[in-house]
Amino acid sequence: MQFDESFVLLFDAQFPRLFRYLDRLSGEPDLAADLAQEAFIRLYRRGTMPEQPELWLVTVALNLFRNARSTRSRRRHLLARWTDPARPAESPSGGLEEGEGSPVQAALGKLEQRDREMLLLRAEGYSYREIATALNLNESSIGTLLARAKRAFRRVYEGFHAS
Numbered sequence: 001m002q003f004d005e006s007f008v009l010l011f012d013a014q015f016p017r018l019f020r021y022l023d024r025l026s027g028e029p030d031l032a033a034d035l036a037q038e039a040f041i042r043l044y045r046r047g048t049m050p051e052q053p054e055l056w057l058v059t060v061a062l063n064l065f066r067n068a069r070s071t072r073s074r075r076r077h078l079l080a081r082w083t084d085p086a087r088p089a090e091s092p093s094g095g096l097e098e099g100e101g102s103p104v105q106a107a108l109g110k111l112e113q114r115d116r117e118m119l120l121l122r123a124e125g126y127s128y129r130e131i132a133t134a135l136n137l138n139e140s141s142i143g144t145l146l147a148r149a150k151r152a153f154r155r156v157y158e159g160f161h162a163s
Helices: 003-026 029-046 053-083 103-110 113-123 128-135 139-162
Strands: none
Touching (some): 003 113, 053 128, 103 113, 103 139, 113 128
C-alpha cells in the first residue's frame, strides 16, 4: 500500500480518537482540532509511516499541546502584567479552574499534568505501552501511576461535591 493510501486510512481511523483526547485535555474543541490536524500534517510531510503511527501521532500532538499551552501562558502573563500589574498570574493548571466547565473538567484541571494526561490517554483506549511511550515513562510503572491518578481524581472530584 502506498503512503497516501495508508495516510488516508490512518486519518479516517485515528483523527476522531486524537481529537477527543486533545479536546478533553485542553477543554477547547477548536484548539484540539488544530493540534490534531497539525499532527497529521507533520506525518504527511514526513512522507513515511513510523513503526507505530498511532503512537507517533499522539506523541506529536501532546508535544504540540504542551508548546501551545506554554506559549499561551507566557502571553497571558506578559499581557496581564502590561495591562494590569495588580492582576494575579494564571494558575499552573492551564486554564481549567474550579467551576469552569463540567465538574469532571474542573477536577481534571486540578490534577498534576502527568496524571491528567495518563487518565485521558487511558480513557481513549491507549495501552499501557502506548501511554508509557507517549509520556516517556517506564511501562512497568503505568499500572501503579494510573491507580494513583485515579485516586487523586476521585479525591478532587468528591471534594467538589462535598463543598
